[in-house]
Amino acid sequence: MTNRTGRPGTSGRPHAAAPPRTPGTAPAATLLRTAAELAAFAPLKGQRAVVMTMGALHEGHATLIRTARAAAGTDGQVVVTVFVNPLQFGEAADLERYPRTLDADLAVAGAAGADAVFAPSVDELYPGGEPQVRISAGPMGERLEGASRPGHFDGMLTVVAKLLHLTRPDTAFYGQKDAQQLALIRRMVRDLNFPVEIVGVETVREPDGLALSSRNRFLDAEERHTALALSRALFAARDRLAAQQALHARAQTTAATTGRAAALTALGETRAAADTQAVALARPVDGPAAVRAAAQLILDDAAAEQPPLALDYLALVDPADFTEIPDDRTTGDAILAIAAKVGKTRLIDNIPLTFGATT
Numbered sequence: 001m002t003n004r005t006g007r008p009g010t011s012g013r014p015h016a017a018a019p020p021r022t023p024g025t026a027p028a029a030t031l032l033r034t035a036a037e038l039a040a041f042a043p044l045k046g047q048r049a050v051v052m053t054m055g056a057l058h059e060g061h062a063t064l065i066r067t068a069r070a071a072a073g074t075d076g077q078v079v080v081t082v083f084v085n086p087l088q089f090g091e092a093a094d095l096e097r098y099p100r101t102l103d104a105d106l107a108v109a110g111a112a113g114a115d116a117v118f119a120p121s122v123d124e125l126y127p128g129g130e131p132q133v134r135i136s137a138g139p140m141g142e143r144l145e146g147a148s149r150p151g152h153f154d155g156m157l158t159v160v161a162k163l164l165h166l167t168r169p170d171t172a173f174y175g176q177k178d179a180q181q182l183a184l185i186r187r188m189v190r191d192l193n194f195p196v197e198i199v200g201v202e203t204v205r206e207p208d209g210l211a212l213s214s215r216n217r218f219l220d221a222e223e224r225h226t227a228l229a230l231s232r233a234l235f236a237a238r239d240r241l242a243a244q245q246a247l248h249a250r251a252q253t254t255a256a257t258t259g260r261a262a263a264l265t266a267l268g269e270t271r272a273a274a275d276t277q278a279v280a281l282a283r284p285v286d287g288p289a290a291v292r293a294a295a296q297l298i299l300d301d302a303a304a305e306q307p308p309l310a311l312d313y314l315a316l317v318d319p320a321d322f323t324e325i326p327d328d329r330t331t332g333d334a335i336l337a338i339a340a341k342v343g344k345t346r347l348i349d350n351i352p353l354t355f356g357a358t359t
């Protein structure tokens with residue numbers, strides 16, 4: 001595969017989102033239904049940026065599109081793909097009830113800065129039926145989401161590979177909300193030499209913390225309340241790690257902490273003594289186990305709520321391969337990931353964490 005400008009992508013370049021366009025003034029995105037229409041779409045002067053979606057667009061998608069617009073610039077082109085990919089669904093019911101809102105999607109995409117929306121039918125993308133040759137996601141694709149949704153990542157990577165070939169972007173934008181998906185796409189691009197730069201975009205949340213997701217529309221008010229436990233658990237874990245890091249920083253600068261606590265107790269300074277003792281005790285309860293436990297507490301409470309949260313997994317993993325972080329790890333990047341069902345709706349969320357930092 002070659003991209004439009006014939007250049008291999010560079011990696012790691014940060015992109016800022018462009019400001020939103022004024023509603024009503026945005027030109028509508030052109031709807032392209034076939035690969036032939038896509039190939040014939042306006043000749044390209046600059047870079048092409050692509051945002052792949054399954055439709056039912058929300059502010060998370062709009063942020064991706066605005067970020068893509070800023071990266072492509074005024075000479076460039078932004079193409080949004082909308083395709084509910086049967087290959088990546090396990091349960092037929094999940095595929096059937098997946099929301100399809102193409103008219104609204106065209107408006108959201110246009111307002112966020114897309115030039116075109118490529119929304120092929122299933123027959124257009126898979127003219128010979130289900131493809132016999134597929135991308136295999138490998139071991140990383142069998143962990144977490146892959147374990148819960150067997151075959152999901154093979155199906156996802158197969159359609160992403162096809163859409164990259166059809167759209168031929170310089171840059172392609174994916175949300176960190178689907179962290180394992182993003183890691184696998186990066187891995188495929190690296191392992192198979194796709195000439196495209198993959199850019200991750202931070203998770204967009206509601207003001208109360210709930211990660212935006214097309215599946216949120218299935219939640220009633222009570223279910224939504226229970227679902228808030230996902231983000232609350234992640235934030236509790238992040239705060240636990242930050243508190244632990246602050247204690248460590250102080251422990252390193254405070255000499256003879258235990259002796260000082262005893263002296264403070266003798267002086268009747270009980271609060272100061274307790275604080276000093278906490279500093280002294282910080283190290284043994286630190287680390288991955290404490291971070292997982294902070295999140296687990298919130299999830300256990302939510303499991304007792306009405307309606308209850310049914311936890312699928314809580315995992316603290318290495319972002320490179322999604323293997324579990326060992327309890328004795330004290331430095332490095334990690335992702336804390338949660339999947340849970342509330343009612344009939346399965347939700348995922350995650351947060352990046354860095355062990356060993358003291359800021």
Ligand SMILES: Nc1ncnc2c1ncn2[C@@H]1O[C@H](COP(=O)(O)OP(=O)(O)OP(=O)(O)O)[C@@H](O)[C@H]1O
Nearest residue numbers: 053054055060174175177178203204212213214215
């Ligand atoms: N809250 C969000 N913040 C940032 N990116 C997001 C968010 N939600 C989805 N995305 C990204 O948008 C792209 C398209 O995702 P998709 O169409 O599956 O939406 P979704 O909201 O994740 O839907 P669902 O979770 O119900 O499948 C993916 O790269 C995904 O990571």
Ligand SMILES: CC(C)(CO)[C@@H](O)C(=O)[O-]
Nearest residue numbers: 052053054085156159178
């Ligand atoms: C990347 C993707 C569009 C492939 O179908 C899908 O998995 C999604 O929307 O995240």
Ligand code: BAL
Nearest residue numbers: 054088089152178181
């Ligand atoms: N957002 C990931 C696509 C899926 O759930 O199938």
